[in-house]
Amino acid sequence: MRLFLTGALVMLLLILVGLLFYLRAGYLDMRADIAPSRFESQSNMRFLDASVDRRAPDIASPVEPTDANLIEGIRLYKANCSMCHGAPGNPEKNFGHPFYPPAPQFMEDAPDMSEGENFYIIKHGIRWTGMPAWGSVLSDQQIWTITTFLSHMEKLPPAAEEEWQKPPTPPVQTTGGTPPSPGQEIPEGTPPAPSAPQ
16 A cells, blocks of 8 residues: 555656646747647636635625616726727727637626626736736726626616617827817827927
Protein backbone atom coordinates (compact mmCIF):
# COMPACT_ATOMS: atom_id res chain seq x y z
CA MET A 1 0.00 0.00 0.00
CA ARG A 2 2.82 2.38 0.89
CA LEU A 3 4.54 1.63 -2.43
CA PHE A 4 1.28 2.34 -4.29
CA LEU A 5 0.84 5.72 -2.55
CA THR A 6 4.47 6.66 -3.25
CA GLY A 7 4.02 5.78 -6.92
CA ALA A 8 0.78 7.79 -7.12
CA LEU A 9 2.46 10.84 -5.58
CA VAL A 10 5.44 10.57 -7.93
CA MET A 11 3.06 10.26 -10.92
CA LEU A 12 1.09 13.32 -9.76
CA LEU A 13 4.30 15.30 -9.31
CA LEU A 14 5.48 14.34 -12.82
CA ILE A 15 2.12 15.44 -14.29
CA LEU A 16 2.33 18.80 -12.50
CA VAL A 17 5.95 19.33 -13.62
CA GLY A 18 4.99 18.42 -17.19
CA LEU A 19 2.03 20.83 -17.12
CA LEU A 20 4.22 23.61 -15.75
CA PHE A 21 6.81 22.99 -18.49
CA TYR A 22 4.05 22.97 -21.13
CA LEU A 23 2.78 26.37 -19.95
CA ARG A 24 6.17 28.00 -19.31
CA ALA A 25 7.56 26.85 -22.67
CA GLY A 26 4.72 28.62 -24.50
CA TYR A 27 3.00 25.56 -25.95
CA LEU A 28 -0.45 26.74 -24.83
CA ASP A 29 -1.88 28.75 -27.75
CA MET A 30 -3.41 31.93 -26.30
CA ARG A 31 -4.78 33.38 -29.56
CA ALA A 32 -8.38 34.62 -29.46
CA ASP A 33 -9.13 33.75 -33.09
CA ILE A 34 -8.81 29.96 -32.90
CA ALA A 35 -11.48 27.43 -32.01
CA PRO A 36 -11.33 26.38 -28.35
CA SER A 37 -10.58 22.77 -27.45
CA ARG A 38 -13.41 20.48 -26.39
CA PHE A 39 -12.13 20.53 -22.80
CA GLU A 40 -12.09 24.34 -22.78
CA SER A 41 -15.57 24.62 -24.30
CA GLN A 42 -17.08 22.15 -21.84
CA SER A 43 -15.25 23.32 -18.75
CA ASN A 44 -14.97 27.12 -18.82
CA MET A 45 -18.61 27.91 -18.08
CA ARG A 46 -18.74 25.19 -15.42
CA PHE A 47 -15.71 26.69 -13.67
CA LEU A 48 -17.15 30.21 -13.95
CA ASP A 49 -20.58 29.13 -12.70
CA ALA A 50 -19.03 27.33 -9.73
CA SER A 51 -16.91 30.37 -8.82
CA VAL A 52 -19.85 32.80 -9.07
CA ASP A 53 -22.20 30.43 -7.20
CA ARG A 54 -19.73 30.27 -4.32
CA ARG A 55 -19.16 34.05 -4.04
CA ALA A 56 -22.19 35.96 -5.35
CA PRO A 57 -24.70 37.34 -2.83
CA ASP A 58 -27.86 35.25 -2.67
CA ILE A 59 -30.19 38.25 -2.71
CA ALA A 60 -32.58 39.94 -5.10
CA SER A 61 -31.93 43.45 -6.36
CA PRO A 62 -32.96 46.12 -3.85
CA VAL A 63 -33.85 48.38 -6.81
CA GLU A 64 -37.58 48.07 -7.58
CA PRO A 65 -38.52 47.58 -11.28
CA THR A 66 -40.42 50.88 -11.57
CA ASP A 67 -40.55 52.70 -14.90
CA ALA A 68 -38.07 55.30 -13.64
CA ASN A 69 -35.59 52.68 -12.39
CA LEU A 70 -35.86 50.56 -15.55
CA ILE A 71 -35.33 53.63 -17.74
CA GLU A 72 -32.28 54.60 -15.67
CA GLY A 73 -31.01 51.01 -15.95
CA ILE A 74 -31.45 51.14 -19.73
CA ARG A 75 -29.49 54.40 -19.94
CA LEU A 76 -26.69 53.00 -17.78
CA TYR A 77 -26.63 49.79 -19.83
CA LYS A 78 -26.52 51.66 -23.15
CA ALA A 79 -23.72 53.94 -21.91
CA ASN A 80 -21.56 51.19 -20.40
CA CYS A 81 -22.58 47.73 -21.64
CA SER A 82 -24.21 47.85 -25.08
CA MET A 83 -20.95 48.20 -27.05
CA CYS A 84 -20.11 44.61 -26.13
CA HIS A 85 -23.47 43.04 -25.23
CA GLY A 86 -25.70 44.70 -27.85
CA ALA A 87 -28.85 46.84 -27.83
CA PRO A 88 -31.74 47.41 -30.28
CA GLY A 89 -29.86 50.21 -32.07
CA ASN A 90 -26.62 48.23 -31.97
CA PRO A 91 -27.58 44.54 -32.23
CA GLU A 92 -24.38 43.51 -33.96
CA LYS A 93 -22.19 44.90 -31.13
CA ASN A 94 -18.91 46.71 -31.76
CA PHE A 95 -16.47 44.93 -29.51
CA GLY A 96 -18.17 41.80 -28.13
CA HIS A 97 -17.22 39.37 -30.89
CA PRO A 98 -13.40 39.75 -30.88
CA PHE A 99 -13.27 38.87 -27.18
CA TYR A 100 -12.34 35.36 -26.17
CA PRO A 101 -14.69 33.94 -25.18
CA PRO A 102 -17.09 36.22 -27.08
CA ALA A 103 -19.18 38.53 -24.90
CA PRO A 104 -22.75 37.21 -24.39
CA GLN A 105 -25.23 38.89 -26.74
CA PHE A 106 -28.28 39.84 -24.70
CA MET A 107 -30.36 40.71 -27.77
CA GLU A 108 -30.14 37.04 -28.74
CA ASP A 109 -30.05 35.45 -25.29
CA ALA A 110 -31.06 37.48 -22.23
CA PRO A 111 -29.04 36.81 -19.06
CA ASP A 112 -30.62 34.04 -16.99
CA MET A 113 -28.45 34.21 -13.87
CA SER A 114 -29.84 35.35 -10.55
CA GLU A 115 -29.75 39.05 -9.73
CA GLY A 116 -27.09 38.48 -7.09
CA GLU A 117 -24.91 36.68 -9.64
CA ASN A 118 -25.39 39.38 -12.29
CA PHE A 119 -24.51 42.05 -9.73
CA TYR A 120 -21.39 40.13 -8.68
CA ILE A 121 -20.18 39.69 -12.28
CA ILE A 122 -20.80 43.32 -13.22
CA LYS A 123 -19.09 44.60 -10.09
CA HIS A 124 -16.05 42.30 -10.10
CA GLY A 125 -15.66 41.34 -13.79
CA ILE A 126 -14.39 38.01 -15.09
CA ARG A 127 -10.69 37.28 -15.25
CA TRP A 128 -9.18 36.32 -18.63
CA THR A 129 -12.12 37.72 -20.61
CA GLY A 130 -13.02 41.18 -21.84
CA MET A 131 -15.46 41.68 -18.95
CA PRO A 132 -14.03 44.44 -16.73
CA ALA A 133 -14.80 45.07 -13.09
CA TRP A 134 -17.23 47.99 -13.01
CA GLY A 135 -17.11 48.40 -9.23
CA SER A 136 -14.53 51.18 -9.46
CA VAL A 137 -16.55 53.07 -12.11
CA LEU A 138 -20.19 52.57 -11.09
CA SER A 139 -21.73 52.71 -7.63
CA ASP A 140 -23.46 49.67 -6.14
CA GLN A 141 -26.77 51.49 -6.66
CA GLN A 142 -26.03 51.92 -10.38
CA ILE A 143 -24.95 48.28 -10.73
CA TRP A 144 -28.14 47.09 -9.01
CA THR A 145 -30.14 49.37 -11.35
CA ILE A 146 -28.52 47.72 -14.39
CA THR A 147 -29.14 44.31 -12.79
CA THR A 148 -32.84 45.11 -12.35
CA PHE A 149 -33.07 46.10 -16.02
CA LEU A 150 -31.33 42.87 -17.12
CA SER A 151 -33.83 40.83 -15.11
CA HIS A 152 -36.75 42.51 -16.87
CA MET A 153 -35.35 43.24 -20.33
CA GLU A 154 -37.52 40.60 -22.04
CA LYS A 155 -40.76 42.04 -20.61
CA LEU A 156 -40.49 45.80 -20.18
CA PRO A 157 -43.42 48.13 -19.45
CA PRO A 158 -44.32 50.50 -22.33
CA ALA A 159 -42.38 53.54 -21.11
CA ALA A 160 -39.20 51.51 -20.53
CA GLU A 161 -39.65 49.65 -23.84
CA GLU A 162 -39.86 52.98 -25.66
CA GLU A 163 -36.57 54.07 -24.06
CA TRP A 164 -34.99 50.68 -24.88
CA GLN A 165 -35.93 50.94 -28.56
CA LYS A 166 -34.54 54.47 -29.01
CA PRO A 167 -31.63 54.58 -31.46
CA PRO A 168 -28.22 55.49 -30.05
CA THR A 169 -27.44 59.21 -29.95
CA PRO A 170 -24.73 60.06 -32.51
CA PRO A 171 -21.71 62.09 -31.34
CA VAL A 172 -22.09 65.85 -31.79
CA GLN A 173 -19.75 67.39 -34.38
CA THR A 174 -18.04 70.66 -33.48
CA THR A 175 -16.64 73.23 -35.87
CA GLY A 176 -13.72 75.63 -35.76
CA GLY A 177 -13.11 77.31 -32.45
CA THR A 178 -16.62 76.87 -31.06
CA PRO A 179 -16.25 75.19 -27.69
CA PRO A 180 -18.60 72.26 -26.98
CA SER A 181 -21.46 72.80 -24.58
CA PRO A 182 -21.32 70.97 -21.22
CA GLY A 183 -21.93 67.23 -21.67
CA GLN A 184 -21.38 67.40 -25.44
CA GLU A 185 -19.30 64.55 -26.87
CA ILE A 186 -16.17 65.46 -28.85
CA PRO A 187 -15.27 62.99 -31.64
CA GLU A 188 -11.81 61.47 -31.50
CA GLY A 189 -9.27 63.33 -33.60
CA THR A 190 -11.04 66.70 -33.32
CA PRO A 191 -8.36 69.40 -32.97
CA PRO A 192 -8.58 71.53 -29.85
CA ALA A 193 -10.31 74.89 -30.13
CA PRO A 194 -7.87 77.79 -30.44
CA SER A 195 -7.36 79.72 -27.25
CA ALA A 196 -8.40 83.34 -27.02
CA PRO A 197 -5.60 85.87 -27.61
CA GLN A 198 -3.97 87.22 -24.45
